Amino acid sequence: MISKTTIDQVFETARLEEVIGDFVQLKKSGSNFKGLSPFTDERTPSFMVSPVKQIWKDFSSGKGGNVVAFLMEHEHFSYPEAIKYLAKKYNIEVEETQRTDEQKQEANERESMYLVSEFAQKHFAEMLWETELGKAIGLTYFKERGFNHDTIKKFGLGYCLDQWDGFTKSALDQGYKLEYLEKTGLTIVKENPQNANDPKKFDRFKARVMFPIHSMSGRVLGFGGRILKNDKKAAKYQNSPESEIYHKSKVLYGIYYAKQAIAKEDNCFLVEGYTDVIQFHQRGIENVVSSSGTALTPEQIRLINRLTKNITVLFDGDAAGLRASLRGIDLILEQGMNVKVCSFPEGEDPDSFAKNNELEEIESYLSENAKDFIQFKANLLAKEAANDPIKRADTVRDIVNSISKIPDGIKREIYIQECAGIMNVSEGVLFSTLAQITKKGRSEAAKSNEPEQKAFEVVKNEATVEKVDVQYELERKIIEILLLYGGETEEFEDLELKESEEGDLILEPISIEAKVFEKIFLDLQDDEIELANDNFRKIYYKLIEALNQTEEFKLSGFLASQDQDIVSEISSIMMEEEKYILHNWERKDIFPKDKKLGVAQLTSETILTLRCFLIKKRMLALQDGTKESTADHRETLEEIMNYLHLNKLLNKKLNRVLS
Template sequence: MITRETIDKVFETARVEEVIGDFVQLKRAGSNYKGLSPFSEERTPSFMVSPVKQIWKDFSTGKGGSSVTFLMEHEHFTYPEAIRYLANKYNIEIEETEVSQEDKIEANERESMYLVSEFAKSYFHDTLLQSEEGKAIGLTYFKERGFTSETIAKFGLGYSPETWDAFTKEALSKGYQLDYLEKVGLTIVREDGKHFDRFKGRVMFPIQSLSGRNLGFGGRILTNDKKAAKYLNSPESDIYHKSKVLYGIFHAKQAIAKQNNCYLVEGYTDVIQMHQAGIENVVASSGTALTPDQIRLINRLTKNITVLFDGDAAGLRASIRGIDLILEEGMNVKVCTFPDGDDPDSFARKNSYEDVIQYLENNAKDFIQFKASMLMDEAKNDPIKKADLIRDMVVSISKIPDRIKREVYIQECSRIMEISEQVLLNTLAQLIQKDISEANKKLKSSDNSEQKAFEVVKNEPQFTQEKVNIVFELERKIIEILLLYGNYEEQFEDVILKANDEGEVTEVVEKVDYKVFQRIYLSLQEDEIELANPLFRDIYNDLIEKYNQEEFNREHYFQQLSPEFAQTVTDILMQEEKEVLHNWETKHIYVKQKEQTIGQYVTETIISLREYLINKLIMDLMQSFTPDIPEEVLEEIKTSINDYNKLKVVLTNNIGRIRSTYY
């Protein structure tokens, strides 16, 4: 159990912009930061981080919260795991207790799978370094590859013994359940109940998530068994989806963001050797062809990818198909090939850091130049092949979503291939139109498949206007005011009834100083109004209680939002920050800030809520009219309606006097 003091220290130390910056490339936007959503597919930023409020908001999905809720959403951490992650990041001492057998049973399935995977990582690493078999076979192999002890420890490299069930036996003896060993793919269970290790006799490469959680493994066999695959990956599971994972991303993420470039290689050892050579912004596609999800993972950290290919040209043409996928995501891509017989692993091992960097800088080509240089040899003097090559290049250009970039590349292609720019533009237009037509056909086909032949379908309006819930919006405004301005002291107008010298009662307007939260609380108490929305009501009561404490720390409150409040509170707090995404100031449009007229904003919101509730009471009374209603009851209802209408006039006059531009 983590102590409250430790949790408080973590919250006081952790900076939301630093925590999220490890996963998302953030750029300054006024006093905030913005970036691409890590929860959805997008090319324009809708993700906002507020260092002042220490919260974040993803406008594309509606998610939001503190640094802890980000880790819980993005990495699927539990609350304690998020606290431990932050404590480790900021070198805060935290008491770790060993997971008991009872805890393992109670843990949910996903967490149990993570526990098993982490145990396996430790077991394989310890076996590599401490067992005679591990040192003689596994460690010798890694040393022959040139990996240092520091590198082996950094990447958690390991060894799985040649024995059929060495790992499974050890895991079961430690209390881990066979069911979870099977689900993460570490143990294979036969129909007769017998089980054996999937990675028997292999050196092990742990595969980690962006945050460092162990998801699965890659295992390389060291014998010449032709029946066994050279490399074997963990199967798909609830925690490991190889199409969404990049090998080395945990160790590379900071260097990628700092260098604003990512080197993409093919194998585990390519990544490790490049890291050891000092080039840390490098990842591999984890034993699968490059996928859109993997590209988007890089896109969160940088817009620039440099693909590194082996010197062996075999299969190169098939490999460069991934370039089109990168272009489709709106990213900038370069390609670099190594000399014949070399790959990133061997080249980095043979050359110094300076030489590798210089080679990459000198030989990285724009994708259009690379395609031209690679395919021109095939075309040579064959005009048909040359035409196919040009079309192939234009197809790649058509994948680029940005029109300006497309035109620039068309100009470059025209220059390299010595062909009319207009011809290329016409071809490009045809390709784009073809894509649009095919997309429309698919859309119509999917729509028509649900309709019967010759069925007459009534035309329905495409969009229906959603009815605004006025009470919800007004109550939301009250929570917003409390969150943003609750401790502000403002001058408010109070209407007081006083008798003059002649004994006549008149209204007198007096100006009184209140704290905003006090004014709201007193106003709602006066009218005996309770917020209708249950969540708003809970947040309101919590805030009033906090404000009544002598030292209410607003930033501390934002940081430690409870999970049930986090979503709603960040929705409200970050709504205004959404305007920053539009960069209105660059268009010479300036948004007025509510701080300039908080008193008006508060009074207007309260009166608007009162007015709405009175209208609702009047409507309810009017609906009670029936033909058989007794005369005395009818007169009583009419009197009530008349009184409410008089009150409405008073409220309307008040709103007219203090009406601002915000509602």
């Protein structure tokens, strides 16, 4: 268990905008920050971060919370793991009791798989540095590749000994379960015909140098292993299989080490292999990632998209590889990103080029040779088409097809103009071709989304109007007022029910000074009103208790001690109005009134409106009761009339006219 002192220090020190900034490119928006949602595929920012409130809200997915909630949602951390991650980031010493074997067993499956992967990375690194075979084979290989000791340690590189089950035995001896060793793919388990209770166990990465694959937050998800022996039957590179924690299509090698540099440089270099990334990083170019030998996927591109809109794809001089990689460019364009392409001289790849040149030379080469994708593709395909008119026409169509992937209309037009100049074709023809491709794409998309309709079936379009839950909205507003202004002292105009000289009930205004939370609590208590929504009721009592115990209420401190479901609910309430900032009303000369100007009025009107709603609800219930029974209803009718009169007085106070 992590001590409360550590948890409090973490929440006190951690800055939400800094932590989220490691995963999402944030831009200033008034007093807040905004960015693209890390949870959905979007092109218009709907993700808001409030440094003042230290909470975030993703309006596209509905998720929200504090700094720990973000890490739990985005990185699938458990609560303790999120605290440890933040403690490590801010150099805070974690006070905790030792995990027992029983606690290890109780850890959920996903967490157990992370723990096994973490152990594996440390084990392989230990074998590399502390065994004779590791140093003679693994370390020698890395040094031959040009990696220095600091780089090897930074990337957590290692070696799996040439033993059938050396790693597996070590993990089992340390108390890790075979079930999770198999699920992470670190151990291959096969049936034993001689003994069903003792299956055969093999290390998947036997005799390979190891490249740990990290998530954006630095968790070990899986491994890539390169064999060093000349074995024709074995694959040169082997990756961890797909698992609960490792999905090849959603991971980029090196993203953990590159994310800050990508955001800072506002550009990401995309290469093919592990050693390309490491070699560039060692030379001083850190904004580089790899798709780890797999075909580029939309999920991988979206990882980069959170940090920058600019990608520079680096190819080696292999012509066949160039053509195959062009397909990835179209995927990048579809995500609305800017693409540049740079190829190295024939016989060179990013690894060898970085190894054989100094930083200044590499930077100069990239700057001079990185071309816009349209120039690169046109030049490459034009060489192949040469004097063949049919091939040339196909080349033009291929380029226009790539341009059609770009979501931005202005960019599409500029690229069409550029293509016309390079390929010596009129803009009119290219625009016409673009229109045909776009129309065909829309038509196919419409067909695939069109629901199947039976013959002669009549489809009735009914306008559905979502009914507003008045009580829910009012209770939500009460929680919002408590969160924003609960500890403030205000001058309230209260109402006292009195009997006039004529014997009529009247509401007489009186002025009182009180804290907002005291006013709300006493009003609801006087009317014996209990919040109907379970979440709001839970939050309400926790807030009243917190506001009553402290002179200075801090939202971040309050959230630190709450369950994640409460944190999420509070974030939704607190950030609700922030979404209107996304619309930039000020640009349209619309200036919303600051509700803080009338806290007392807002509080009183919300409570009065809730009273009126509950009175009306009670009257309707009494009326329904008179219909169901034939008994004498004079007392009930008198009660209804009293409620009706009180409702009229309250609505008069609210300046509302009743029919």
